[in-house]
Amino acid sequence: MEFSYFLLLFVAFIIDLGECQSNGCAELPCGARGPVIRFPFRVNSHPGHCGYPGFNLSCTDTNDTVVELPNSVKLFVKRIDYKSQVLQLYDPAHCIPKQLRRLNLSSSPFQFEEDSPEDQTLSSGESSSTGLPDFVFFNCPRREVKFRFIRCLSSQKHQVYAFDKRDELMDLPLSSCTKMYTLRSIPNTTVLDDDEKNLELKWSRPVCGHCEAKGKKCRLKKHSTELETECFLEGALSKLAITGITLGSLLLLLVIFALYRLYTYDKVEKEHQAKINKFLEDYRNFKPTRYSYIDIKRITSQFSEKLGEGAYGTVFKGKLSHKIHVAVKILNTSKGNGEEFINEVRTMGTIHHVNVVRLVGFCADGFRRALVYEFLPNDSLEKFISSTGAKNPILNLDKLQDISLGVAKGIEYLHQGCDQRILHFDIKPHNVLLDQNFNPKISDFGLAKLCAKDQSAVSMTTARGTMGYIAPEVFSRNFGNVSSKADVYSFGILLLEMVGGRKNVDVTVENSGQIYFPEWIYNVLEQKEDIRIFVEDDGDAKIAKKLATVGLWCIQWHPMDRPSIKDVVKMLEGDGDKLIMPPNPFASAGHVKNNANILTQRQNQQLEVIPESE
Structure with missing residues (x-):
């Protein structure tokens, strides 16, 4: 080419x-x-x-x-x-x-x-004198057909006319028009009413x-x-000169063509070599690297830049090279017996997906343990979901829809795309990280469980997850067996938070009179009320309704009533107008206005312990 x-x-x-x-x-x-x-x-x-x-x-x-x-x-x-x-x-x-x-x-x-002579005729019918005329521009409140109307300078509120100073003054409606400015010595044709x-x-x-x-x-x-x-x-050049130039040009063209072919061949070979090198580099990086504690200190510059702190450890910013930044999580030695560390390395070391954060390496040096992840500059989704409902100008509903679809695809990969099915058990905004383009990546697999793909349910001895995002069956077998539908429930709560811009559960005594937010959303949609209280235009209202409807499908109390994560992805990718309202997930709890109290009772009642068969 x-x-x-x-x-x-x-x-x-x-x-x-x-x-x-x-x-x-x-x-x-x-x-x-x-x-x-x-x-x-x-x-x-x-x-x-x-x-x-x-x-x-x-x-x-x-x-x-x-x-x-x-x-x-x-x-x-x-x-x-x-x-x-x-x-x-x-x-x-x-x-x-x-x-x-x-x-x-x-x-x-x-x-x-x-x-031209025909253009030099004055409005009064007299002949023009030598030289070009001067024109005075006037602003008039109404249309005056006697004068040169300037359409491109006019609007509905004012009309602009050009008045030749050689015209009779008595023809000008001075009482209704205002002088704007004068243009001196310009052709008559330039002020004609012609676009x-x-x-x-x-x-x-x-x-x-x-x-x-x-x-x-x-x-x-x-x-x-x-x-x-x-x-x-x-x-014109002589025939001999033309012949010489033509032959010389053809010879030069052949030389250039040969050099071009040599250049392209060398370029293609270099591209092939670069592809091979990249493949070998990627292949080497498929497995996380093991670092010593000294390496961790060097990577984090002696833990100089702290990014955040949680229940299981502190996260620092690090640098593997001049261009490659990482996030290093130093695990607390007093928390747990190392199960979270083993889960994280075993799970994340074998998965690679655009919507799952990549584990670059780990450190297990004596009692010191650390996890090294890819660095995502925009922190977590929780940062952009305000607890007061204030709208963040960076993430509009259109972008939140893209984020929700990315998270759903990441969960789908964990459930169906790996050699073993991975149940996350802690899907929440804090564990959804955002890269420089606000693409979501699921993180924190400390509570994850691995099971066979043909295994429909898993056994557990204790509930795991974050309060407010935990599916009912994780607490009690009365709601069904624990399965991948538990992650679907947590994802549904996350969707409703993204729509409402607020925390889902605040079950304190002081707030027990507040209505349970997901049920309030359900009532709004069921009564066909306007959900645009969260948005600014009809396009955003359509997205908000779609995300809320999918979220309500995901938080059905019984696992069998929830869609699979594969069906959730299809719903998010499809047209929201074709979604039907789900059954009322709160009907089984009784028609009581104060659902916050009901949720509190459910969480504090004697729950049946699910025996672990592993």
Whole structure:
């Protein structure tokens, strides 16, 4: 592709070789339909001697030709008449009178073109005197058909007219109009009520029209210090010169082609080698690296930058190299018997997914234990879900929808994409980290359990997870067996928090009178009330309703009533208008307004212990 483009340019060079040798200034229009640009005009790609001072043009990205006049007035060039020495311009915004207010041609090589005889007729019917007229612009409250109406300067509230100072004053409604400004010595055609009108400028120097009339071209005299011009005739090269140039060009072309093939072959070989090296590097990084405690101290610069602290340890920012940053979690030795550390390394060391945080390495040096993760600069999703419901301007509902879909795909991978099914048991905003592009990654596998793919339920001796996100069956077998549906329940609570921008559970005595938020959302949707209290426009309201509906499906009390995570992904990817309302997940609890008290009772009642068969 690159060589074909080069070949095209090379052929064009051969075609224009005669002209380039004659004066070194090829005619270069900005586009296929643009005016031909030659002396006295030049574009930036032309050498300086190809144009006359003050006759610079430029090309836009859309191949339009632009001339810049004094006071930063930029107009598009429609036509250049080199014989008559007239430049025809137009305003892309179709408002020449607006441009004229800033235009001052006193320091420009161009002057206004005189009006044609039919345009010089005055409104009073008398003949025009010599010179161009002055126009006074007025702002009138209503339409005055007797005057020149300037549509592009007018609006519904005011009408703008141009009044020729040679007109009779008695024709002007002075009592209702206000004078705006005066434009002196401008052509009559520039104030006509015509959106397609052009502005014609002429130039008197350099004098090249006579060259064009003779079929010749114009250029600056060589070695002249007075900017003198001369006419010249572009002569053709002799047949012998053309033959020599053609053969030499073909030979040069063959040499260039051979060098190009050699270059591309070498480039392809280097690309193949780079792919092999990258594969070997990735293959080496599939398994997490084991670090010593001394390595951990070096990576974290003696634990100099603290990122956060939790129940199981403290997280520090570290650096493996100049460009690779990591997050190092130093585990508390007083918490647990090392089960969380083993779970984390065993689980995360074997999984690789775009929506699951990557475990780079670990440290098990005596009683010191640490986990090294990839560094995600935007912290956790919890940072962007305010407990007061205040909207964070960085994450709108459209972005939250992308985040929810990413988390769901990460859970789907854990449940179905690994050699063993992985149940996370701690899905919550704090454990959803965000990278530099706010893509979500599931983290913290300290409470995870591994089971066979064909195993429909798992056994547990104690409930695990974070209060408010734990599925009912994790507390009591009365609701069913513990399975992957427990993660679906936690994900549903997370969705409702993303919609409401608030914590799901606050079951304290002081707040026991507050309504349980998920049930409040259900009542809003069931009664078809407006959910836009959280959003600013109808598009966000549609997303909020979709996320809330999916969340309510996920938090059904009985696991068999919840969708699988695969079906959740389909619902989030589909059209929210096609989602149906789920059954009321709170009906089994009785129709009681104060559901916070009911939740508290459920959590404090004597729960049946689930025996562990492992």
